[in-house]
Amino acid sequence: xxxxxxxxxxxxxxxxxxxxxxxxxxxxxxxxxxxxxxxxxxxxxxxxxxxxxxxxxxxxxxxxxxxxxxxxxxxxxxxxxxxxxxxxxxxxxxxxxxxxxxxxxxxxxxxxxxxxxxxxxxxxxxxxxxxxxxxxxxxxxxxxxxxxxxxxxxxxxxxxxxxxxxxxxxxxxxxxxxxxxxxxxxxxxxxxxxxxxxxxxxxxxxxxxxxxxxxxxxxxxxxxxxxxxxxxxxxxxxxxxxxxxxxxxxxxxxxxxxxxxxxxxxxxxxxxxxxxxxxxxxxxxxxxxxxxxxxxxxxxxxxxxxxxxxxxxxxxxxxxxxxxxxxxxxxxxxxxxxxxxxxxxxxxxxxxxxxxxxxxxxxxxxxxxxxxxxxxxxxxxxxxxxxxxxxxxxxxxxxxxxxx
Numbered sequence: 507x508x509x510x511x512x513x514x515x516x517x518x519x520x521x522x523x524x525x526x527x528x529x530x531x532x533x534x535x536x537x538x539x540x541x542x543x544x545x546x547x548x549x550x551x552x553x554x555x556x557x558x559x560x561x562x563x564x565x566x567x568x569x570x571x572x573x574x575x576x577x578x579x580x581x582x583x584x585x586x587x588x589x590x591x592x593x594x595x596x597x598x599x600x601x602x603x604x605x606x607x608x609x610x611x612x613x614x615x616x617x618x619x620x621x622x623x624x625x626x627x628x629x630x631x632x633x634x635x636x637x638x639x640x641x642x643x644x645x646x647x648x649x650x651x652x653x654x655x656x657x658x659x660x661x662x663x664x665x666x667x668x669x670x671x672x673x674x675x676x677x678x679x680x681x682x683x684x685x686x687x688x689x690x691x692x693x694x695x696x697x698x699x700x701x702x703x704x705x706x707x708x709x710x711x712x713x714x715x716x717x718x719x720x721x722x723x724x725x726x727x728x729x730x731x732x733x734x735x736x737x738x739x740x741x742x743x744x745x746x747x748x749x750x751x752x753x754x755x756x757x758x759x760x761x762x763x764x765x766x767x768x769x770x771x772x773x774x775x776x777x778x779x780x781x782x783x784x785x786x787x788x789x790x791x792x793x794x795x796x797x798x799x800x801x802x803x804x805x806x807x808x809x810x811x812x813x814x815x816x817x818x819x820x821x822x823x824x825x826x827x828x829x830x831x832x833x834x835x836x837x838x839x840x841x842x843x844x845x846x847x848x849x850x851x852x853x854x855x856x857x858x859x860x861x862x863x864x865x866x867x868x869x870x871x872x873x874x875x876x877x878x879x880x881x882x883x884x885x886x887x888x889x890x891x892x893x894x895x896x897x898x899x900x901x902x903x904x905x906x907x908x909x910x
Contacts (some may be wrong), residue, residue, distance in 0.1 A: 514542055523561065525560075526873065527879075529554045529883070530554060532619040538552060543602065543712060545686060546576025546775075548575070548765070549575055549578055559582055562761050563760055566730075566734075567572045567588050567758075567761065568589040569761045569762075570591050570761070571590075571591075572762065572764055576599070576602055583736075584723055589756065590735070591738075593746050593752075594741075595742050596793035598795060599738075601678075603736075603738035608676075608720075609720035615713050615717075622677075623743070629698070630660075631653060638659055638791065646788075646791035649785070650780070650788050653695075657702070665678060681792050682789060685789070685792055689778050689780050689786070690778040690780075693781075706881030712901065730858070737754075742823045743766075744820070745825055747831050757833075758832060758836070759833070768843040769807040769850045770813055770817070770844070771845050772801070777789075777801075821861055822861050825838075826862060829863065831895075838905070840901070842854065843902070863906040864909050867905070870905075877903060878904075879902070880900055880903070883900065
């Protein structure tokens with residue numbers, strides 16, 4: 507009889523391992539909770555983040571994503587009753603994390619819906635708009651077709667009518683999502699009337715996702731606590747340990763689930779592409795946060811640099827700091843793609859070792875696999891070819907622990 511709990515634990519562990527492997531290879535679209543509030547470039551599957559968190563952490567633990575991007579890890583960690591902390595050097599990423607992880611009440615959502623209804627009479631292109639002169643002068647509206655630009659200006663000039671800052675952030679995120687639908691990689695820019703219609707369509711999805719997220723947060727509160735914490739910080743990973751917000755955590759993270767910038771791979775984290783030709787920084791204007799940086803800023807340097815010296819130095823500095831942030835038995839789970847895997851994989855692993863980590867092969871952490879875990883990215887080759895980007899079609903799932 508004494509062996510029954512052990513058998514049950516082994517069975518549960520095996521089920522979690524099988525779900526994790528299935529999640530690595532999933533081709534399911536990103537859905538659920540607040541994940542579709544914005545289509546952040548190169549985001550990974552919520553199912554992957556969920557499976558990693560369930561297998562390698564316990565309720566009440568702290569889960570960290572130092573390259574949080576669209577906040578997928580933070581949303582899943584909070585919904586599973588873990589404390590979630592994330593950081594990113596992009597102010598747009600921090601904006602998204604705040605919106606996606608802040609549960610709004612039905613009363614607040616209803617007020618936003620009423621605001622949007624009342625907004626319709628003001629979204630008339632014949633009406634004068636309050637020009638966002640500062641944003642215009644700084645180039646954030648460059649290349650945005652005037653009907654969409656003016657519609658956004660008319661809407662943004664009225665977001666302060668909402669009753670709280672968190673409602674305003676939610677409304678800005680809604681406008682951001684519809685703006686992305688209208689402009690990013692669209693062959694045909696929709697008319698202003700289509701834009702207005704989409705606002706209501708996306709609002710329905712936003713409200714449904716927020717209610718689902720809020721219920722998950724309530725149902726999975728950490729044992730003995732009313733709620734889990736969620737902290738999003740604008741900081742480079744290499745500077746994270748010095749941030750006051752990070753120091754306020756109740757305990758150190760036990761798990762990192764992340765996808766750092768890929769070596770030699772070009773991703774437009776900070777721009778929308780209009781007509782497949784020109785870029786715009788309009789997302790930062792809509793979200794009311796500053797950018798002012800080039801692509802190399804978000805990816806540890808120029809992807810064409812010989813030997814990618816800046817990139818690997820950035821990775822080394824980041825993970826050296828993260829080692830100080832983790833518990834001694836902490837685990838780092840990351841997805842990394844490589845533009846030239848024949849030499850970049852070995853170099854990446856060498857840098858992680860220099861930063862104070864040792865690699866764990868899947869079988870060493872309870873996964874029924876005796877070799878490194880690669881995944882094929884569905885549709886990535888066609889995506890890269892059509893958009894002239896260098897996104898890799900294969901990615902490597904890596905596991906590391908701090909060296910003793």
